[in-house]
Amino acid sequence: MEKSIMRELKGCNISWEDDAASTIPKAFINFSSIKNKYQADYWVTDGNGRTIVSPQKMYFKKANGVGKELALRLFGVGGPMEFEGN
Numbered sequence: 001m002e003k004s005i006m007r008e009l010k011g012c013n014i015s016w017e018d019d020a021a022s023t024i025p026k027a028f029i030n031f032s033s034i035k036n037k038y039q040a041d042y043w044v045t046d047g048n049g050r051t052i053v054s055p056q057k058m059y060f061k062k063a064n065g066v067g068k069e070l071a072l073r074l075f076g077v078g079g080p081m082e083f084e085g086n
Helices: 004-010 066-074
Strands: 025-034 037-045 051-060
Touching: 004 025, 004 066, 037 066
Parallel strands: none
Antiparallel strands: 025 037, 037 051
16 A cells, blocks of 8 residues: 555656755655554655654545645645545
């Protein structure tokens, strides 16, 4: 499931960089499973480690649409804690 979500996320119109330059924001995403659903913890820092998007959680049952939803949230667009998908 995680690979599917990351593939969808990387397919979004975002210029992803592997460069560790100090001017590039860094996105962090951790996936875990809890009971009958999954959880994504995510946050974004600037190149100096200052928080741009505060740590948040998103719960979901299916991977469909989660990558696109995470793309929005990594840019500060909020959403419900429970993501229903497409």
